[in-house]
Amino acid sequence: MIASPALQPNGTPPSRMTPGRIGIYAFLVVTALFFLTPLYVMIVTSLKTMGEIRLGAILALPRAPTFEPWIVAWSSACTGLRCNGISVGFLNSVKILVPSVVVSIAVGALTGYALSFWKVRGAGLLFGTLMVVAFVPYQIFIYPLVRVLAFIGLNNSIPGIVMIHTIFGLPTMTLLFRNYFAALPPELFKAARVDGAGFFRIFWSVMLPMATPMLVVAVILQVTGIWNDFILGLVFAGRDNLPMTVQLNNIVNSTQGERAYNVDMAATILTALVPLVVYFASGRWFVRGIAAGAVKG
Amino acid sequence: MNKRCDVSIRGAEIAYGTIKILEKFDLEVAQSEFIVLLGPSGCGKSTLLNAIAGLVDLRDGQIWIGGNNVTWEEPKDRGIAMVFQSYALYPRMTVRGNMSFGLKVAGMPPAEIAKRVDNAAAMLKITELLERRPAELSGGQRQRVAIGRALVRDAGVYLFDEPLSNLDAQLRAELRVEIKRLHQRLAATMIYVTHDQIEALTLADRIAVMKDRVIQQLGTPSDIYRRPANRFVASFVGSPAMNFLPGMFAVQDGEPCFAAAGISIPLDGYAFDARPQQGAAIELGIRPEHVEAGGDLPAAVEMVEPMGSDQLAWLRLGSQPLSMRLPADTPIASGQSLQLRLPADKLNLFDAASGRRL
Numbered sequence A: 001m002i003a004s005p006a007l008q009p010n011g012t013p014p015s016r017m018t019p020g021r022i023g024i025y026a027f028l029v030v031t032a033l034f035f036l037t038p039l040y041v042m043i044v045t046s047l048k049t050m051g052e053i054r055l056g057a058i059l060a061l062p063r064a065p066t067f068e069p070w071i072v073a074w075s076s077a078c079t080g081l082r083c084n085g086i087s088v089g090f091l092n093s094v095k096i097l098v099p100s101v102v103v104s105i106a107v108g109a110l111t112g113y114a115l116s117f118w119k120v121r122g123a124g125l126l127f128g129t130l131m132v133v134a135f136v137p138y139q140i141f142i143y144p145l146v147r148v149l150a151f152i153g154l155n156n157s158i159p160g161i162v163m164i165h166t167i168f169g170l171p172t173m174t175l176l177f178r179n180y181f182a183a184l185p186p187e188l189f190k191a192a193r194v195d196g197a198g199f200f201r202i203f204w205s206v207m208l209p210m211a212t213p214m215l216v217v218a219v220i221l222q223v224t225g226i227w228n229d230f231i232l233g234l235v236f237a238g239r240d241n242l243p244m245t246v247q248l249n250n251i252v253n254s255t256q257g258e259r260a261y262n263v264d265m266a267a268t269i270l271t272a273l274v275p276l277v278v279y280f281a282s283g284r285w286f287v288r289g290i291a292a293g294a295v296k297g
Numbered sequence B: 001m002n003k004r005c006d007v008s009i010r011g012a013e014i015a016y017g018t019i020k021i022l023e024k025f026d027l028e029v030a031q032s033e034f035i036v037l038l039g040p041s042g043c044g045k046s047t048l049l050n051a052i053a054g055l056v057d058l059r060d061g062q063i064w065i066g067g068n069n070v071t072w073e074e075p076k077d078r079g080i081a082m083v084f085q086s087y088a089l090y091p092r093m094t095v096r097g098n099m100s101f102g103l104k105v106a107g108m109p110p111a112e113i114a115k116r117v118d119n120a121a122a123m124l125k126i127t128e129l130l131e132r133r134p135a136e137l138s139g140g141q142r143q144r145v146a147i148g149r150a151l152v153r154d155a156g157v158y159l160f161d162e163p164l165s166n167l168d169a170q171l172r173a174e175l176r177v178e179i180k181r182l183h184q185r186l187a188a189t190m191i192y193v194t195h196d197q198i199e200a201l202t203l204a205d206r207i208a209v210m211k212d213r214v215i216q217q218l219g220t221p222s223d224i225y226r227r228p229a230n231r232f233v234a235s236f237v238g239s240p241a242m243n244f245l246p247g248m249f250a251v252q253d254g255e256p257c258f259a260a261a262g263i264s265i266p267l268d269g270y271a272f273d274a275r276p277q278q279g280a281a282i283e284l285g286i287r288p289e290h291v292e293a294g295g296d297l298p299a300a301v302e303m304v305e306p307m308g309s310d311q312l313a314w315l316r317l318g319s320q321p322l323s324m325r326l327p328a329d330t331p332i333a334s335g336q337s338l339q340l341r342l343p344a345d346k347l348n349l350f351d352a353a354s355g356r357r358l
Helices: A019-046 A050-054 A068-075 A087-117 A123-133 A138-151 A158-182 A186-194 A199-210 A212-228 A231-236 A244-253 A261-296 B045-053 B095-105 B110-124 B139-151 B169-186 B197-203 B221-226 B231-236
Strands: B007-016 B019-029 B034-038 B060-065 B080-083 B157-161 B189-194 B206-211 B214-219 B243-252 B255-260 B263-266 B281-286 B292-306 B310-317 B320-327 B337-341 B348-351
Touching (some): A019 A068, A087 A158, A087 A199, A158 A212, A186 A199, A186 B045, A186 B080, A212 A244, A212 A261, B045 B060, B169 B189, B169 B197, B231 B281, B243 B263, B243 B320, B292 B320
Parallel strands (some): B080 B157
Antiparallel strands (some): B206 B214, B243 B255
């Protein structure tokens, strides 16, 4: 190397690996391992035979991987007296999920839009009430709501549980959309009114197309929330429409004879698959939505 | 245009809660007139425009457009079109979509919509932008589109809410000319809100200078510029701003004159609206271009600002600062001494207490 004059700062500053930085990386690796180990154990166990599980080496890879437990979990595991596997629950969950997500987002977006652009009398009070009620524990509502649904004849039915999910999703969805719409320039709304558009036309043609990022976030929040729901599904869906989470519990807790750990693991992973896919497919949007809700709230 | 589209605001009162924005406000705008509401921010001019558009409700009073009382009408039924400061283009629609939205809502046949949009686009030279989204346009192009969106409505009254305030100086000048040309071509009634006095002077048939929710003066641009009704109008309109010298009214040898520390300026030839009392405290206003060299008032040059087409000299007259506009080629440097003359017929005198023109 030629002896050069003292290095002059020029261009991009060089990146340095400091001890602090190494510490952060080490911490992140350990944390990742901590959270990934259970998933690893679940996957590995679900691919083992019961004989292999009994050996007790839970971290070992399966010697003879088998998909048998997955098939059993899906189609023939016993939930109480019926032995149709968790597939029934999957279908029920989908039947609950799709209308619940669509209706709750539609109602929330419309409410948020109405609260942010139209001078509704008592809008502030309504919004405040929504926010306060969002923090009241579910359990308090359950008994009254059961009575109400029974009275209007929607108890133990898909429309009933869809309505329940819509009601419980309303505060979050309204907050999400109201904050998003409130940040838009009010001139946009004025321009649309001068153009002659009415309440629904402005919502549908002008506001909703602009709210695509919020729609994605809302779908993620509602899909994961409703899919993971246990108590509402158990109470309101009725015996024929029990969602996957409830059926999973029934499979895992049915105590006849030997506990089939591999089937339990497979059933659990199957149940977790939908939220997992949603998270992986939309991580960026999800973070963005959470941040938007937090900062602008 | 044979539609009647004069605008009349009668006794309007606008309030948010207990805060009154406008009170007992009257304004008559004639057919095909270009009227500019000029004033500093917070004077109520934008609120007034929104009320004319029907976007803000009146608490009291009426708004008449084209001989109809439209006080309770929806914006779309008032025969108006509006252009906003922030453009307010629908971001998820193309330029064509933006311009045709209002017509589509009104249920116009697509062929007619296309014809109108193409006409307006040609008029504003934005035909090649029709398939683009607002995000792909520059500020000037966006405002052209926003004007186009107003144009296709073929309204009798156009409302402009500070349409050029978000643009840089060059674009502003360009679009200003464009708007003036549109007015000549459409002969529509236009109500234009701005805080830029140059826009007001160049565009308006009449200017309403507003302050504190009240019209200070309503008149032609030349009226407003030459005979401001009070000190506020005098100081708000004109760039560089008018000079003000505090002093008092005196009568010497039977001749009226303005007297301040060591200076006496004869007022013979000034057309008084109301002649003040001997010794009354008054303020003298004179525009920089009306200050003349070659009199008997000694002044010293403190600084010179060359402005290209001319130059502005900052002087000191006695203890008072005074600016003077000079041709660009006049040799002048700071430190130099000058003899000045303030011609009486170009002066503006104001009552020191009320600010009213004398």
